[in-house]
Amino acid sequence: MSFPMDEMDDIINDFITEATEGLDLLDQKFIELEKSPGDTALLNEIFRSIHTIKGAAGFLGFQQMVDVTHVTEDVLNKLRKGEMQVKPVIMDAILQSVDLIKIILGNIREKNGREENTAPVIALLNDISTGKAAAAEPVNQTAPAAPKKAAEEESRPKAEESAGAKDQSIRVDIDRLDSVLNLSGELVLSRNRLMRLGSRLSESGISQDLHSHMNEAIAQLDLVTADLQLAVMKIRMQPIAKVFNKFPRMVRDLARQTGKEVELVLSGEETEMDKTVIEEIGDPLVHLIRNSVDHGMEMPDEREAAGKPRCGRIGLSAYQEGRNIIVCVSDDGKGIDAARVKKSAVEKGLISQEEAEKLSEKDAFNIIFIPGFSTASKVSNISGRGVGMDVVKTNIARINGTISVDSELGKGTRITFRLPLTLAIIQALTVEAGREVYGIPLSNVIENIRVTADEIRTIEGKEVINIRDRVFPVVRLGSLVSGCSEAAQSEWKYIVVIGIGEKQFGILVDRLHGQEEIVMKSMGEYLKGTEGIAGACITGDGNVILILDMAGLLAPAVGGYVH
Amino acid sequence: MLDQNMKILVVDDFSTMRRIIKNILREIGYNNVDEADDGTTALEKLRAGKFDFVVTDWNMPNMPGIELLKAIRSDAELKDTPVLMVTAEAAKENVVTAVQAGVNNYIVKPFTAAALKERIDLILQKVNQ
Numbered sequence: 001m002s003f004p005m006d007e008m009d010d011i012i013n014d015f016i017t018e019a020t021e022g023l024d025l026l027d028q029k030f031i032e033l034e035k036s037p038g039d040t041a042l043l044n045e046i047f048r049s050i051h052t053i054k055g056a057a058g059f060l061g062f063q064q065m066v067d068v069t070h071v072t073e074d075v076l077n078k079l080r081k082g083e084m085q086v087k088p089v090i091m092d093a094i095l096q097s098v099d100l101i102k103i104i105l106g107n108i109r110e111k112n113g114r115e116e117n118t119a120p121v122i123a124l125l126n127d128i129s130t131g132k133a134a135a136a137e138p139v140n141q142t143a144p145a146a147p148k149k150a151a152e153e154e155s156r157p158k159a160e161e162s163a164g165a166k167d168q169s170i171r172v173d174i175d176r177l178d179s180v181l182n183l184s185g186e187l188v189l190s191r192n193r194l195m196r197l198g199s200r201l202s203e204s205g206i207s208q209d210l211h212s213h214m215n216e217a218i219a220q221l222d223l224v225t226a227d228l229q230l231a232v233m234k235i236r237m238q239p240i241a242k243v244f245n246k247f248p249r250m251v252r253d254l255a256r257q258t259g260k261e262v263e264l265v266l267s268g269e270e271t272e273m274d275k276t277v278i279e280e281i282g283d284p285l286v287h288l289i290r291n292s293v294d295h296g297m298e299m300p301d302e303r304e305a306a307g308k309p310r311c312g313r314i315g316l317s318a319y320q321e322g323r324n325i326i327v328c329v330s331d332d333g334k335g336i337d338a339a340r341v342k343k344s345a346v347e348k349g350l351i352s353q354e355e356a357e358k359l360s361e362k363d364a365f366n367i368i369f370i371p372g373f374s375t376a377s378k379v380s381n382i383s384g385r386g387v388g389m390d391v392v393k394t395n396i397a398r399i400n401g402t403i404s405v406d407s408e409l410g411k412g413t414r415i416t417f418r419l420p421l422t423l424a425i426i427q428a429l430t431v432e433a434g435r436e437v438y439g440i441p442l443s444n445v446i447e448n449i450r451v452t453a454d455e456i457r458t459i460e461g462k463e464v465i466n467i468r469d470r471v472f473p474v475v476r477l478g479s480l481v482s483g484c485s486e487a488a489q490s491e492w493k494y495i496v497v498i499g500i501g502e503k504q505f506g507i508l509v510d511r512l513h514g515q516e517e518i519v520m521k522s523m524g525e526y527l528k529g530t531e532g533i534a535g536a537c538i539t540g541d542g543n544v545i546l547i548l549d550m551a552g553l554l555a556p557a558v559g560g561y562v563h
Numbered sequence: 564m565l566d567q568n569m570k571i572l573v574v575d576d577f578s579t580m581r582r583i584i585k586n587i588l589r590e591i592g593y594n595n596v597d598e599a600d601d602g603t604t605a606l607e608k609l610r611a612g613k614f615d616f617v618v619t620d621w622n623m624p625n626m627p628g629i630e631l632l633k634a635i636r637s638d639a640e641l642k643d644t645p646v647l648m649v650t651a652e653a654a655k656e657n658v659v660t661a662v663q664a665g666v667n668n669y670i671v672k673p674f675t676a677a678a679l680k681e682r683i684d685l686i687l688q689k690v691n692q
Contacts, residue, residue: 007586011583011586014582019579051622052576055620055651055673056577056579056583058651060583
C-alpha cells in the first residue's frame with residue numbers, strides 16, 4: 001500500500017492494539033470451549049477473531065501472520081462446521097498457533113524484523129485439518145447435523161442486543177493521562193498550602209468577613225480538588241480482569257503438563273485498580289499460581305485417597321477493602337508443611353536449629369520468602385528454582401503492598417496481597433527523627449505507640465519492645481537514615497509499628513507530625529538506586545520531605561532478623 | 564463519471580480494517596467516507612443519511628454482511644444502494660449466497676487500490692446503464 005509513512009505506522013499501531021486485545025480474549029474463550037465443546041456460538045466467535053486478524057494482516061503485508069492464521073482458521077472452520085470435534089490434542093495445536101501468532105505480533109511491535117519458524121505449527125495444523133494427524137478422526141457423520149443448525153441460528157442478527165451498544169470509549173496515550181495525573185497532583189499541593197495559609201489568616205488580623213469568604217473559597221477548592229483527584233484516579237483504573245484473564249489458560253496448560261486436574265475459579269474480576277498496580281501484580285500472581293498447581297496440588301489419585309475431589313480447585317479473587325485492594329490466591333491442595341519448611345531452612349543454613357524451634361507455625365510460613373528457599377525436593381521447570389517467593393514479596397512491597405500466608409496441612413493454602421488503590425497519591429505519616437522530617441506511607445503503618453526510653457530492652461544485642469505481649473524488633477529511624485542517632489532529648493519517644501510483608505517492626509522516632517495526603521514525586525536521577533527512598537513530596541507548609549520506602553530501608557534488618 | 568463526492572459507508576467490526584479501507588478509498592479519490600462497526604449500526608446510519616455506496620465486510624458479529632445486504636435490499640428507501648462485499652476467501656458458496664441476495668460485486672482481501680477502483684468503477688458503470 002502506498003499510504004503516507006506516518007499514517008501507515010498509525011495503522012500498524014492500531015492493528016497491534018486491536019489484535020492484542022482480540023488474542024487476549026481468545027485465551028479465555030478457548031478455556032470455555034474446552035468446558036463446552038459443542039458451543040457453536042463460541043466457536044464462531046473464535047473463528048471470527050482469527051479471521052479478522054488474518055484479513056488485516058494481509059493488507060499490512062505480515063505474511064507470517066497470514067500463513068499461521070490461515071491454517072488455524074481452517075481447523076476452526078472444520079470445528080465450527082461440525083466436521084471435527086473439539087479435543088484436547090486439537091486444542092493444544094490451536095493454542096500453540098495462537099501463541100505463535102502472539103510472538104509474531106510481538107515481533108511486529110518491536111520492529112525487530114525477526115522471522116519465526118512457523119513450519120512445524122503450520123504442518124501440524126494442516127495435518128489436523130486434512131485428517132492426517134491421528135487427532136483428527138473425522139466425526140461420525142450422523143452427529144454434526146445439530147451443531148450445523150445452531151451455527152445458522154447464530155448468524156442471525158440479535159437486534160436487541162446490539163441496538164444501543166455503541167462503543168463510547170476512546171484510546172488515549174498513557175503519557176497524556178500521566179500528565180493529567182501529575183497536574184492534579186500539583187493542585188493537591190497548592191490546595192494543601194492554601195489550607196495551611198488559610199488557617200493562619202485568622203491570626204493575622206484581617207477582617208472577619210474577608211476571612212470567612214476566604215475559608216469558603218478554600219473549602220470549595222478542597223472539595224473540587226478531592227473530586228478531581230478521584231476522577232483522575234478513576235481514569236487510570238482498569239478492571240483486574242486484565243490480569244486474571246490469562247490465568248485460566250495458564251492453569252489449563254500447567255494441569256496438562258503435570259497430569260493433574262485443576263479448576264481455576266475467578267471472582268471479583270471487575271474490581272478496578274490503578275494501571276501501574278495491575279501491571280506490577282501480574283508476575284507475582286503467575287508465580288503463586290504456578291506454585292499452587294505444581295507444589296500445592298496433589299495428583300488426582302492422591303486426592304481421591306485423601307477423600308478430596310479428584311479435580312483440585314484454585315481460587316483467584318479480588319475485592320476492595322477501604323483504600324486497599326485485596327487479591328487472594330487459594331487452593332485446596334496439600335498445604336504447607338511448617339515442619340518440613342523449618343527442616344529445609346535449617347539444612348540450607350538459612351536459620352539455625354534453635355531459631356527454627358522458636359518459630360511459630362505462622363512465622364515458619366514466612367521462611368518461604370527468604371531468598372534461596374525452595375521446598376520442592378525436585379526442581380521442576382514449572383515453579384523454577386527457588387528464585388520466586390522472595391521476588392514475589394519484593395515486587396509486592398515495591399508497590400506498597402503486603403503479603404500474608406495462611407495454610408493448613410492437607411487442606412490448602414491461601415496467599416493474600418493487600419495492595420494500594422493507587423500509587424501516585426498516598427496517605428503518609430510524617431515523623432521526625434534526627435532533626436529531619438520523613439514521610440512513611442500509611443499503608444505500611446499498623447499503629448503508633450508512645451513509649452519511654454526504658455521500655456526498649458536489649459535481647460541478644462538487639463533492641464526490642466514488648467507491645468501487648470508481642471515482641472517487636474526496634475529500628476531507630478534517626479541512625480538508620482541520617483546517621484544522627486539522638487536529637488530531641490524528650491522523655492517520650494514514639495514507636496511506629498510497620499508491617500513489611502508478614503514481618504513487623506517498631507520504628508523509633510522522636511516525634512509524630514501527622515497524617516497527610518501527599519503526591520509522590522520521583523527523585524529522578526539524583527537518588528536513583530538509593531535504597532530506602534521512595535521519592536519526595538512537598539508538604540502543606542511548603543517543605544520538601546523524603547518519603548521512605550520501608551521495604552527497601554528495612555531490607556538489611558529483615559534479613560538480619562532471620563540470621 | 565467518477566463522482567469524487569460519492570458518499571461511501573465502510574462496514575467492518577475491526578477498526579484497523581475500516582481504517583485501511585478508508586485509506587485505500589482516499590487513495591483512489593473518494594474522501595466522503597463514513598464508517599460503521601457492524602450491520603446494525605450500518606443500517607442506522609444508512610437510514611439516517613443518504614449514502615451512495617456501501618463497502619461491507621462479510622464476517623461480523625451481531626449482524627453479518629450478508630444480513631446487512633438482505634436488509635438493504637428489502638428496504639424501500641435503500642434497496643438501490645450499490646453494495647460491494649469484502650470477503651477473505653472467494654469461497655464459492657459465499658459468493659453464490661451473496662449474488663442471490665443481490666450483491667453488486669465482491670472483492671477478496673487483501674486487495675490493492677487498483678483492484679478496489681476497478682470493482683467500484685464496474686459497479687457504477689452497471690448501475691448507471
